[in-house]
Amino acid sequence: MLPVEVLEETQSELVNYKNSGMSLIECSHRGPHYDEVHNEAVGLVKELLRVPDEFGILFLQGGATLQFAMTAMNLLAPSQKAAIVHSGHWANLAMKDSQVYGNVYIAWDGTDDQFSRTPSENEIELQPDTRYLHITTNETIGGVRLYDWPDLGVPLVGDMSSDYFSRHIPWNLMDVAYGGAQKNLGPSGLTLVIVRKSVLETHPRDLPTYLDYRVHYATNSRFNTPAIFPIYVAGKVLKWYKDKGGVDEFEKLSIARCAHLYGMIDASNGFYNCPVEGESRSRMNVVFRLPNEGLESKFLADAELQGLVNLTGHRSVGGIRASIYNSMPMEGVEKLANFMDNFRASHS
Numbered sequence: 001m002l003p004v005e006v007l008e009e010t011q012s013e014l015v016n017y018k019n020s021g022m023s024l025i026e027c028s029h030r031g032p033h034y035d036e037v038h039n040e041a042v043g044l045v046k047e048l049l050r051v052p053d054e055f056g057i058l059f060l061q062g063g064a065t066l067q068f069a070m071t072a073m074n075l076l077a078p079s080q081k082a083a084i085v086h087s088g089h090w091a092n093l094a095m096k097d098s099q100v101y102g103n104v105y106i107a108w109d110g111t112d113d114q115f116s117r118t119p120s121e122n123e124i125e126l127q128p129d130t131r132y133l134h135i136t137t138n139e140t141i142g143g144v145r146l147y148d149w150p151d152l153g154v155p156l157v158g159d160m161s162s163d164y165f166s167r168h169i170p171w172n173l174m175d176v177a178y179g180g181a182q183k184n185l186g187p188s189g190l191t192l193v194i195v196r197k198s199v200l201e202t203h204p205r206d207l208p209t210y211l212d213y214r215v216h217y218a219t220n221s222r223f224n225t226p227a228i229f230p231i232y233v234a235g236k237v238l239k240w241y242k243d244k245g246g247v248d249e250f251e252k253l254s255i256a257r258c259a260h261l262y263g264m265i266d267a268s269n270g271f272y273n274c275p276v277e278g279e280s281r282s283r284m285n286v287v288f289r290l291p292n293e294g295l296e297s298k299f300l301a302d303a304e305l306q307g308l309v310n311l312t313g314h315r316s317v318g319g320i321r322a323s324i325y326n327s328m329p330m331e332g333v334e335k336l337a338n339f340m341d342n343f344r345a346s347h348s
């Protein structure tokens with residue numbers, strides 16, 4: 001979901017950007033119009049996430065999926081090992097792709113608990129000489145959130161695809177934060193990678209040009225043609241975030257939004273059931289089940305009639321998933337909560 005104001009502004013500028021006689025998406029990626037858009041977006045990322053000068057901000061393509069491998073390619077020598085918190089679907093994919101480039105072992109495994117929680121720092125078991133620990137700060141499908149940033153003397157590499165800009169990042173612990181734009185930042189096609197500059201100096205292997213972070217850092221993400229449209233719209237989203245009070249405000253809102261839905265679930269006498277435990281419950285993706293699949297289908301169909309859409313759980317897990325990213329207004333959450341209340345009253 002994107003803020004309506006951002007969509008409207010994009011629409012109004014689409015044909016003739018700032019009287020240039022062109023759309024921004026027709027402009028050269030090295031010309032003055034795009035220059036301004038690009039640098040403004042980089043500056044807003046830095047400001048909103050309080051990114052220290054020791055980090056470079058990269059706008060890449062290939063999604064978070066490419067970063068599963070690219071983080072390892074750029075950080076991990078074949079002789080080194082990295083650790084991963086196996087928190088669910090996305091961590092699993094990150095593990096598989098990073099294992100192609102080095103020894104990646106599981107330092108905490110949520111499999112036995114059916115990924116119903118994330119670990120506290122002291123449950124994570126690191127082996128000596130671990131180069132980095134990969135974390136998924138929010139598992140978008142499982143609806144679990146890493147509430148504890150592990151401070152274990154090993155740098156973190158974080159997939160923040162689904163909770164970027166809804167929480168501050170402890171930069172002192174990080175080597176890399178990355179995420180696809182399409183949840184909390186803008187349209188798909190852009191991947192935001194924030195990398196500690198010192199990492200770029202200790203490069204473990206030769207890489208093809210596009211896969212090498214150093215190339216993108218040295219060219220301010222313009223070694224080749226960047227994804228102009230998503231960067232342009234992301235810049236507008238970031239401005240909107242800034243105007244609304246920044247990450248502090250969006251964190252507060254995320255807590256209020258999810259509390260409303262979890263409150264409704266927990267007060268339903270088991271009619272709605274969230275499989276995720278307490279603190280590990282996602283603030284962005286509220287997942288829950290109904291007593292049976294027939295009722296879940298009815299729930300989804302009735303919800304759609306009321307304009308409540310995109311509530312189907314991921315195809316791999318089923319159930320219901322309410323994704324409540326930064327641009328979701330509280331009224332949207334209230335409307336869903338009212339619907340849930342009425343649905344339960346008429347079906348339990």
Ligand code: PMP
Pocket residue numbers: 062063064065066090136138139140141159160161162179180181
């Ligand atoms: N990590 C997480 C946590 C995600 O939610 C997703 C996409 N839903 C991905 C990685 C993959 O991202 P992309 O589609 O940008 O490759």
